[in-house]
Amino acid sequence: MPNPTTGSLLVVSAHAGDFVWRAGGAIALAAERGERATVVCLSFGERGESARAWREGKNLDEIKAIRRAEAENAAAALGAEVRFFDAGDYPLRESPELVDRLVHVYRELAPTVVLTHTLSDPYNGDHPAAARMALQARVLAQAIGYDAPGDPLGAPPVFFFEPHQPEQCDFKPDVLLDITPVFDRKRKAMECLPAQQHMWDYYTDLAKRRGVQLKRNAGPNLGLPHHTLGEAYVRVYPQVTGALA
Amino acid sequence: MPNPTTGSLLVVSAHAGDFVWRAGGAIALAAERGERATVVCLSFGERGESARAWREGKNLDEIKAIRRAEAENAAAALGAEVRFFDAGDYPLRESPELVDRLVHVYRELAPTVVLTHTLSDPYNGDHPAAARMALQARVLAQAIGYDAPGDPLGAPPVFFFEPHQPEQCDFKPDVLLDITPVFDRKRKAMECLPAQQHMWDYYTDLAKRRGVQLKRNAGPNLGLPHHTLGEAYVRVYPQVTGALA
Amino acid sequence: MPNPTTGSLLVVSAHAGDFVWRAGGAIALAAERGERATVVCLSFGERGESARAWREGKNLDEIKAIRRAEAENAAAALGAEVRFFDAGDYPLRESPELVDRLVHVYRELAPTVVLTHTLSDPYNGDHPAAARMALQARVLAQAIGYDAPGDPLGAPPVFFFEPHQPEQCDFKPDVLLDITPVFDRKRKAMECLPAQQHMWDYYTDLAKRRGVQLKRNAGPNLGLPHHTLGEAYVRVYPQVTGALA
Amino acid sequence: MPNPTTGSLLVVSAHAGDFVWRAGGAIALAAERGERATVVCLSFGERGESARAWREGKNLDEIKAIRRAEAENAAAALGAEVRFFDAGDYPLRESPELVDRLVHVYRELAPTVVLTHTLSDPYNGDHPAAARMALQARVLAQAIGYDAPGDPLGAPPVFFFEPHQPEQCDFKPDVLLDITPVFDRKRKAMECLPAQQHMWDYYTDLAKRRGVQLKRNAGPNLGLPHHTLGEAYVRVYPQVTGALA
Amino acid sequence: MPNPTTGSLLVVSAHAGDFVWRAGGAIALAAERGERATVVCLSFGERGESARAWREGKNLDEIKAIRRAEAENAAAALGAEVRFFDAGDYPLRESPELVDRLVHVYRELAPTVVLTHTLSDPYNGDHPAAARMALQARVLAQAIGYDAPGDPLGAPPVFFFEPHQPEQCDFKPDVLLDITPVFDRKRKAMECLPAQQHMWDYYTDLAKRRGVQLKRNAGPNLGLPHHTLGEAYVRVYPQVTGALA
């Protein structure tokens, strides 16, 4: 039923990099279907996710520039546009202004699908902060009375992408996405982030693991390839559909 | 992705009647799509769901015959086949034999979608008992080593249909099904159950209510009719898909 | 046991209107018992709950005036006083000042029962914001050291009233209130809100549905009328009582 | 609202003794109000709750006789009748026959309030087994078609009484009962169980602790005595009421 | 504090094989510490976990013999004794007799640590059945009045080992066990199960993943090796300790 002629995917990410590891497959799939895909990085992850650069003695501006370039390359590899809000990380501070900027993005892009972090993450408070703002802005953008250009937003489905320690974040996947057709693009995007080389294999392994589970939940009869690769998501609002499947 | 050329819907219901109120729309939709739809009534609801007949002085066999006829009519109105296991109700007793009969049904019908009760219902213990058996039999039918005719079952998705007091049964809908196109058939099926006439309007109202929520979750832009009607479901296993939507 | 000679009901509502749909029965019952009933509307719902007025081209001040008048009429129909904090909606911003104003209200009114929104509502962030402030202010008002006029507050019970999509808000009713004797007044109050005419029947249907459940939980023997009407609530703090019932 | 002219309290207890520690106050209160109070002990707790007697070399029949006598004395001290099903403990085995006996009790006594164990207890499987049977029998007794003498049961409220390690049993009290007026009777009943003398003070301390919490939830203004004593309960079905309090 | 001079590890496993993938590291660690390690396989997994052998045309007895030999080899590689109850699988049926056999094992071995399956597993009902029996038998073995040889059992801690789809089984790890020193033994034990060769790498990858999480929770300062390997567990009863750490 939610089958608009032109899809528009919006990914709200706390740090540059998150969208690659956690949602690269979904982004590449959207791009391959000819949909618009836009990533908003609220920060560069300059303080909390750049340990190697700090150890190498880089300063804050240098690190932000590096992270920006990496994220731009990764987004290009996935077929997405990326925008940077440069709101600072560790901590990423929630503010009415930041939420308002997100409302403007929602009104501009009219996303048909939204991806963001989980609302719980005991290892990184920026992730829930990003998710809360992404969700709040989506509701505000729906109100005709909210003062921002563009039409009121519909009710695009929202999915949480997978955190690093899923069980500790109460992440119980209820959607398993087959990313086999685009995994090469996801791998290339990951390789745009050389400072985190140890993650390339880690997230390749995770894709295999989620692929095994995907096949287990699809049954043996669906003709999925032996090496199915997957990403896991949690759906936030009820699915609206014309047929159970 | 779970898009087999020929669908087969299986509904496992504790009592004759449950499938009409709670899943009549889904059944009619499947039938309209040309899929096979089969309802298994584990009991007739002869003791626990036939208060009026008892008050009128009917005996057990008479009540079972009445309930059977009503359920057959309702199933026909929906376009489904119905089978009766006559296992007794209040209580419906779980047994290896009953589970085994269900395994045989799974192997015979190779359902692509399964509907049943919630696992919790403090008002009616037969409902969870039916659900536990439906789920157990589905897993057993998947094992090649289980001794029953037919091929091992795939992994058809399972949905819980809506109980009478949803919140008390921890029923948090995550799928809202648009039944507008077939609601007339559902209403006709309900009217095959004359002893529960007060339920006709009750479940029509519920369809309106779920329809309002469905539209709220679909957004205003999707062109749904003003009087959308819905049924609510809970998905048991993760959804397997090739595209987030 | 909590049986003070003079009751005082306080309803903390995010928007003008909420108190009518969700708690109109409880308010009218309190008024009929001769208790004082006071509604605090933190905002008018001018941006987020006035779509029709915006589409008709009204401006912000006009909309606020309309909503104020409607709420005053509805409160009068229920027998309650209403106060407007005009704190803005979409978003309703939590602030120490707003909480402090609520503390003053608690100290002034010494409520014996408090009603507010649920702490979770993925469709409307203003509702949980109102609830958090209502709960925080109640605790602050209990402290003798908090600088506000009046005696320290006791520990009035708090109830959450029903949100629009109860299951999505983790609303599991544990109190079902019989509003049959005052339903006419609730209906009249609803009719004071002409812009939301489609809600009149919607909430009448909901009252029937909760009434059916109320009778189901009360047993057939209590002599409740056939058309019992109800409102559902969630109790926040343990009930204190001298007799189990 | 649930205010029948003649109350009838039914306590379903896995072992002789449970009802004293966990619900003695509620029983004594009912008795003082002139209501009928009946305790069903499904077993004597002869294997699992009689360590001292076993260490003293008593045999099974002797232990059962001791436990029976103690429970009869305690029940008398509380003003209740006690019945023994002698169904065996450690494990207490659920069976259709045992449930049927309980249905007969429900039909005979027409309880207006039911007390039993929690559904979860990782320290003692007999407790949840008793609770499951008590709840199942209550539902069966409501059905006119269930073959047992007497009228169909209404829908008496059910409360879980407090287990020994409440948090581990997911026991979150939502009703705090003031047992100050009858605590002397509860203490006397406890003293009828000499083999568990260390429990007398333990459960007196618990009553103080629950009393402190009771006062905290009732507010300082209600005139409760300094040494209020309490018992904690969990309500299983929604409360039905004509007034929020 | 639970620091007995001679440890005794008991693993209760639904099928032959489970203990290798899920708890091989914990078993090997116990063996290396000189403790006794005993595995009870309630069934051979002959119907539900032997798809390949069935496809190769083996019959039931042949499959059971194969699985037995494999499990014996794997147990030997880990340093454990293995016992087979041959109770049948798919379904593994709970029975008083089976529980009683387990009580005898508890009394004989006096385990100081117990490992078993999770209580929830929507993919395999045998796993929760095994866990329920393991937990029930542990409680029964504690009662002096239970008729079985040996002293009453203490209260050994119980841990659930990791299921195949942890999130779907509500498995939220709260203990991460460093199995780096014995991983070679676990790998050798896995290689004793040639029919499931694809699992060797799968569970090696999982050990890496749990190792990464282990290091993340231990902090960078503890001198753990780069390639730490882990197993995840859930603790069932509160930890008893003389020092927080």
Add this chain to the structure above:
Amino acid sequence: MPNPTTGSLLVVSAHAGDFVWRAGGAIALAAERGERATVVCLSFGERGESARAWREGKNLDEIKAIRRAEAENAAAALGAEVRFFDAGDYPLRESPELVDRLVHVYRELAPTVVLTHTLSDPYNGDHPAAARMALQARVLAQAIGYDAPGDPLGAPPVFFFEPHQPEQCDFKPDVLLDITPVFDRKRKAMECLPAQQHMWDYYTDLAKRRGVQLKRNAGPNLGLPHHTLGEAYVRVYPQVTGALA
């Protein structure tokens, strides 16, 4: 495994006093082991926890001075250092500045264990506010890019100490700490708080109760003294260990 040569315990407490009742045993144990123990009191509890002083007519500065002196005495009795942030209570307001001060403390002290309040407490909003800041600061202190002196923090385990109404705060203890050896010191520390004399016995009783539970979970065989005394905790992050016990 987390066995650093020199331990450092950090307790983050909303009010002066909290650390005595809730964690006095853990503090005294650390001190007796020769570890450093530091308590940060974010406020004095001057408004919300000093009812008696207010009733006696003391002013704000006097009350803060009294509470400071009491807390210093109690900390000394336990063997701990105490620091006061004087951030105000009722409400304790979360702020970036306060979190930053805590980050500096983490970097300075490099705690190996952290204790704080639960994240939920419907009776006192300051407690969760303190916990949120303590947890956020811990994560920030781990980032090399966070601008504060000292080395990045490791990942010290965090434990929530017991709130006043544990079940209402979703406090399900998973660690029971044996404080028998230091209970005399805890009692002396409690007696440093004369305004709350009624709490001395209350928390002594609680220690007995937790001690009884501790013994129940440790089994009868471990040689614990008859009058074991305990404190209950909830572990926030998974335990990292080299041996299950």
